[in-house]
Amino acid sequence: MTNPKDSTGAQVPNPAEEASGSSRRNFLSEITAMALGVAGIGSIVVTTRYLSPNVLFEPPTSFRIGPPDDYPVNSVTYLPDQQVYIVRTPEGFYAESAICTHLGCITQWKPELNMIACPCHGSKFKREGSVEAGPAPRPLTHFAVRLTPDGDLLVDTLEIVQQTQVLKV
Numbered sequence: 510m511t512n513p514k515d516s517t518g519a520q521v522p523n524p525a526e527e528a529s530g531s532s533r534r535n536f537l538s539e540i541t542a543m544a545l546g547v548a549g550i551g552s553i554v555v556t557t558r559y560l561s562p563n564v565l566f567e568p569p570t571s572f573r574i575g576p577p578d579d580y581p582v583n584s585v586t587y588l589p590d591q592q593v594y595i596v597r598t599p600e601g602f603y604a605e606s607a608i609c610t611h612l613g614c615i616t617q618w619k620p621e622l623n624m625i626a627c628p629c630h631g632s633k634f635k636r637e638g639s640v641e642a643g644p645a646p647r648p649l650t651h652f653a654v655r656l657t658p659d660g661d662l663l664v665d666t667l668e669i670v671q672q673t674q675v676l677k678v
C-alpha cells in the first residue's frame with residue numbers, strides 16, 4: 510500500500526503507520542536502555558567482587574582459656590571453637606588437639622570410658638592422646654600451654670610439644 514501524495518507530488522505519511530513506527534522505535538529504545546542498564550549493573554558487581562580481597566578467616570592460633578581454677582583437677586574440657594581438649598591432671602595442664610590423626614575427624618571425649626574416640630573409623634586414644642586402637646597412625650598433637658602475667662592460661666597451637674610436657678600450676 511502506498512501513501513497518498515500531496516499537491517506537490519510528495520508522499521504524505523500515513524498517520525497510522527507513523528504511530529506504529531514511533532511505538533516500535535520507543536520499544537526498541539526501551540529494550541536497549543534496559544539491556545545497557547543490566548550490563549552496567551553486572552559489570553559493577555563483577556568489578557566490586559574482583560576488587561574486594563579474598564580473605565579466609567581462621568581461628569586465632571594462640572588463645573586465652575581463662576584462669577586455672579576454671580578447670581577442676583582430673584577434668585577434660587573440650588573447646589569447640591578451637592577443637593582442642595584442655596586436660597588438667599594432678600601434675601598440671603596440657604592441651605591436645607581434638608582432630609583425629611587418621612583423616613582429620615573431630616574426636617569426642619568419652620568420660621565413661623576414660624578415652625577419646627573418633628566417630629569416623631573407630632580410632633581410640635588414651636586421655637593423654639596415645640593411640641589405643643587404629644587406624645589412627647599417631648597420637649593426638651599436644652600444644653604449648655603457658656600462664657600469662659595476669660594469671661590466665663594461654664594455648665599456642667603453633668607450638669607443638671611432647672606428650673609428657675605439662676604446665677605445673
Ligand code: FES
Nearest residue numbers: 609611612627630
Ligand atoms: S578419621 Fe578418625 S579414625 Fe579415621
